[in-house]
Amino acid sequence: MCDKVTVKIELKRKKLILLTSEFPYGKGETFLETEIAFLASGFDEVLIYSSAASTETKRDLPDNVCSTVFSNRLSKWDKLKALTGFFSNEFRSEKKRVREVYKQEWSRGIRNTALISLFIGKRWKQELEKEIERSKGIDLTFYSYWCTDTALGLALLSQSNPSVKTLSRVHGWDLYFEATSFNYQPYRELIAHNLTCLYPISRKGECYIRDRWKVNPNALRMARLGTREVNEVQPNRIRNILVSCSNLIPLKRVSLIAESLKYVDQVDLEWYHFGDGPRRAKIDKLVEMSRREGVKIHLMGRKSNDEILRWFEENAPNLFINVSTTEGIPVSIMEAMSFGTPVFATDVGGTSEIVSNENGRLLKPDITPAELGRMIQEFFLLNREDGLVMRSNAREMWRKRYNASVNYKQFVEEILE
Numbered sequence: 001m002c003d004k005v006t007v008k009i010e011l012k013r014k015k016l017i018l019l020t021s022e023f024p025y026g027k028g029e030t031f032l033e034t035e036i037a038f039l040a041s042g043f044d045e046v047l048i049y050s051s052a053a054s055t056e057t058k059r060d061l062p063d064n065v066c067s068t069v070f071s072n073r074l075s076k077w078d079k080l081k082a083l084t085g086f087f088s089n090e091f092r093s094e095k096k097r098v099r100e101v102y103k104q105e106w107s108r109g110i111r112n113t114a115l116i117s118l119f120i121g122k123r124w125k126q127e128l129e130k131e132i133e134r135s136k137g138i139d140l141t142f143y144s145y146w147c148t149d150t151a152l153g154l155a156l157l158s159q160s161n162p163s164v165k166t167l168s169r170v171h172g173w174d175l176y177f178e179a180t181s182f183n184y185q186p187y188r189e190l191i192a193h194n195l196t197c198l199y200p201i202s203r204k205g206e207c208y209i210r211d212r213w214k215v216n217p218n219a220l221r222m223a224r225l226g227t228r229e230v231n232e233v234q235p236n237r238i239r240n241i242l243v244s245c246s247n248l249i250p251l252k253r254v255s256l257i258a259e260s261l262k263y264v265d266q267v268d269l270e271w272y273h274f275g276d277g278p279r280r281a282k283i284d285k286l287v288e289m290s291r292r293e294g295v296k297i298h299l300m301g302r303k304s305n306d307e308i309l310r311w312f313e314e315n316a317p318n319l320f321i322n323v324s325t326t327e328g329i330p331v332s333i334m335e336a337m338s339f340g341t342p343v344f345a346t347d348v349g350g351t352s353e354i355v356s357n358e359n360g361r362l363l364k365p366d367i368t369p370a371e372l373g374r375m376i377q378e379f380f381l382l383n384r385e386d387g388l389v390m391r392s393n394a395r396e397m398w399r400k401r402y403n404a405s406v407n408y409k410q411f412v413e414e415i416l417e
Contacts, residue, residue, distance in 0.1 A: 012139040014416065016043040017131055019124070019143065019150040024059045024067050025052035030305035031331040032145065033059060034228050038408035040065050042416055043141075047131075051150075070127055072120055072149065082119035090118055090156075094187055101214050102184075109182040117149050117186040124153025125160075132161060141415060144168040147175065147198070152187050155194035167415060169223070170200040172328030172349045175208060179251070179326040185213075192217040199223040199411070202329050202350025223411045225331055226404035230309060232340045232395050233316040235387060240269035240380045241317040243341075245308060245332040246324070248277035253323045255279070256369060258286040261295050263373025267380045268294040272317070276302040312339050318387075319344060319379055323372070325365065327351050334402040340395040342387075344375065354402065359393040 016039055023029035024036075040046055040062035048067040055069060074082070085091045094114050098104050128142065142157065142164060144150040151168040158166045168191070173179045192198060192209070197219035200206045206222045209215065246252040254273060261271060273283075280299075287297050303311075312335070320336035320343045327349035334354065336343055343360035345351045346367065355362050361375060382390075 012137065013044045014042075014139045014141070015045045015047065015135055017128065017140065017142045018046060018048045018145065019154075020048055020050050020145050021148075022050060022052045023145075024048060024061055025050055025055050025069070026057055027302055027304060029145070031225055031227075033305055034226070034404045035408050035411075036065060037062060038404075038412050042412035045138075049127075049150075070124070074116070074120070078119065079116070082115045085115045085118045088118065090187065090190060091115065094118075094190070097189060098184070101189075104183065107182060110184045113182060113184060114186050117152060120149040121152030121156055121187070124150055125156040128153065128157050129161070132164065141165045142167070143415070146171065147185075147191065151191050151195065155187070155191045158194040158196070165415075166195045167197045167199060168195055170198055170205055170209065170328075172205075172326055173251075175200065175205050175328065176326055176349065177212060188213040189215050192220075194218070197221060197415075201225050202353050204350040204353065205328060221414070223414075224401060224407050225329065225334065226402045226407035227331060227334045227338050227398070228404045230335075230338050231313065233313060235318050235391060236316040240267055241315055242269055242271045242319050242321060242376065243274070243312075243317040243336075244271070244321045245274040246322065246330075247275050248279040248283055250279065251325045253325060254283055255286050256323045256367075256372060257321060258283060258297070259369035260372035260376060261297070262289075262292070263370045264295065264377045264380075265292075266377055269376075269380060270296040270298065272298045272300055272311075272315075274300045274303050274308050274311075309335065312336070312341070317341055319360075319376070321376075322346065322351075323363065323367070324348060329354055334398060337394040337398040337402070340391040342379070342390045342394050344372075344379070354397060356393075356397075359390055359397050 020029060020032065023032040044064065046065040049070045050067055051072045052069055091114060095106055098106055098110060132140065142154050144154055147168045147170040154166040154168065158164060177183045177185055192213065192215035195218060198209065198217050200209060200222055201224055203222055206220060209220060244254065244257055246254060248254055291297065320341045322330055322333060322345040324346060325348060329350040333343050333345060343355050344363055345355045346365050347362040348365050352362055
């Protein structure tokens, strides 16, 4: 009679290395506040490498998540050292690709971008190799939240450590060539060829990677973002409330909203804007010029995500607006629709995948202040029944495509495979 043999299978601990721009410090990347809980539930340990300039403010994290800072800032000496990239194979290949594949001039701006990007990418590679050494016997996954120099660092890491799992999301400003000063995103082929998988957040982003980057990635899978469920609110019937939420930077064109209000003359309304930035002084001046009887303007400044969501619940805004020149799919739009708030947004990036004329209005990218003002006025003059249908459609779009509980659970399950 044979003796029973017991085989003990020891599962490796699973550790995620998450590379962010700022999170969990400061108030940026608020969308990660939701995703981090799902990542923490899937991995035994999560270590966040943040490039935050300040660590004065830190948000709460799950118990198995910790963070450290690795700065992307370069000294004058670092910038001089970046010139050594001239002699690298990566730089020479990129120069050839820009000219022969992208059919673009190898300008000074593109050259400098490529040199600095490569230098920062190599710094990330060196730092993360230490993490591999420290984590022997642990199943490691490296995840860059943005497809920037951190993703390049992971691509370089994969070249020398091919068994390591590396992945990156791709949003909007890190996706579209047109969103940059020199119509160029550095080392797209190197990144796509070496990362385990690229995860664009929209169907349009997925197509753009193939068509404009002209790459054949190891793996390419769309993974939508999402927001947590909130209570649907009924529209404010006492006040007409318009709301927007973004940084005050040129591509967000908040000045366009301010100017458009001069052309709203048949209804009273209140506009609330959440966000701050270098264009604040200009917006303040435009607000003064746009003030008229019947229109109240509230510049709320930078608020935490919880504060904004609480404001939505308490004020039940009638309409959300986004007039950016480029976008991925804004999380702010997802949050607005989760409350059942209709959305006006420019037809750029992947916005058409969430906004339609059934749940708001898709705006042409070159819309004028007068045109926008008339459309805002028309919305507030809609009969109640049409407005309620639009609100219902907004909530349904969120439920079907942008529910965090569904999207992030699927995403974590996939990267754990």
